[in-house]
Amino acid sequence: MNILNNKVALVTGSSSGIGAAIARLFAQEGARVVVHGRDTNAISSVQAQIESGGGKAMCVAADVTKFDEIESMRHQIERTFGPIDILVANAGQNLIMPGPFEEISEEGWHATINVNLTATFLTIKSFLPGMKERKAGNIITISSAAARRPTSRSPIPYTAAKAGIQVMTQIIAAQVGPYSIRANCITPETILTEGNQQRIPDEQKQALLDMHPIKRLGTPEDVARAALFLASDDAAWITGIIVDVAGGSVLV
Numbered sequence: 001m002n003i004l005n006n007k008v009a010l011v012t013g014s015s016s017g018i019g020a021a022i023a024r025l026f027a028q029e030g031a032r033v034v035v036h037g038r039d040t041n042a043i044s045s046v047q048a049q050i051e052s053g054g055g056k057a058m059c060v061a062a063d064v065t066k067f068d069e070i071e072s073m074r075h076q077i078e079r080t081f082g083p084i085d086i087l088v089a090n091a092g093q094n095l096i097m098p099g100p101f102e103e104i105s106e107e108g109w110h111a112t113i114n115v116n117l118t119a120t121f122l123t124i125k126s127f128l129p130g131m132k133e134r135k136a137g138n139i140i141t142i143s144s145a146a147a148r149r150p151t152s153r154s155p156i157p158y159t160a161a162k163a164g165i166q167v168m169t170q171i172i173a174a175q176v177g178p179y180s181i182r183a184n185c186i187t188p189e190t191i192l193t194e195g196n197q198q199r200i201p202d203e204q205k206q207a208l209l210d211m212h213p214i215k216r217l218g219t220p221e222d223v224a225r226a227a228l229f230l231a232s233d234d235a236a237w238i239t240g241i242i243v244d245v246a247g248g249s250v251l252v
């Protein structure tokens with residue numbers, strides 16, 4: 001069953017990792033998917049994977065910290081696929097390592113807030129007016145378990161930005177519910193993306209795994225399945241929630 005038939009979905013930051021898994025699953029479920037990132041080779045490769053599986057995709061490059069680039073991406077999508085039904089604002093990254101508060105550089109602070117919180121704000125700002133006009137739309141944002149369970153080892157600017165995304169999503173949900181638009185937020189724990197597979201040494205993977213009541217680390221597909229549920233009509237009465245895709249790690 002293709003539960004996203006006739007839907008157009010933009011997944012920002014789908015050139016790799018979690019975003020690529022969401023893009024592939026949405027396409028399998030019948031959506032026409034916009035694959036986005038800055039790396040043009042990587043987005044073309046995800047588009048090719050989707051098309052080789054019989055799915056429909058286009059790809060667009062844009063820097064989501066720049067509103068004019070997001071606007072031009074939106075125009076390009078609307079010319080090719082028409083207006084989007086589902087926006088997954090997934091692009092983001094942690095730019096500075098955990099450490100004492102006073103050692104955070106101003107530059108690192110601004111860059112991290114910019115690529116996570118501001119980028120999510122600018123992306124939604126571009127697509128929301130059309131959704132309100134059409135009285136339809138579905139927004140999914142991506143925060144992090146880091147912002148659900150702050151500890152002394154949390155990367156501070158990233159955690160603060162992701163906490164901001166959570167509350168921003170809930171305020172949007174409250175504002176746009178009357179327009180039949182839903183907005184929900186997913187908070188993944190450490191996910192075994194290609195990047196994390198390479199970055200995290202095996203001993204640290206084991207230590208991370210031990211922190212989870214469900215004794216394995218998460219995969220991009222775990223996050224994609226949660227996004228699919230939120231994007232589908234099965235979640236038609238669900239808005240303003242924060243979904244921990246975390247193997248229970250935020251409980252302990």
Ligand SMILES: NC(=O)c1ccc[n+]([C@@H]2O[C@H](COP(=O)([O-])OP(=O)(O)OC[C@H]3O[C@@H](n4cnc5c(N)ncnc54)[C@H](OP(=O)(O)O)[C@@H]3O)[C@@H](O)[C@H]2O)c1
Pocket residue numbers: 012013014015016017018019036037038039040042062063064065090091092093094115119142143144145187188189190191192193195196
């Ligand atoms: N992996 C985890 O353990 C984990 C856990 C919790 C939350 N998250 C969140 O989940 C999301 C995806 O993470 P991931 O691990 O899958 O990351 P990833 O593999 O590094 O992918 C990040 C994506 O964001 C895009 N991106 C970054 N900055 C951008 C910018 N300025 N303009 C446009 N695109 C930009 C990248 O595109 P290009 O490389 O093509 O520019 C890439 O597609 C992020 O928001 C991250 O904070 C991840």
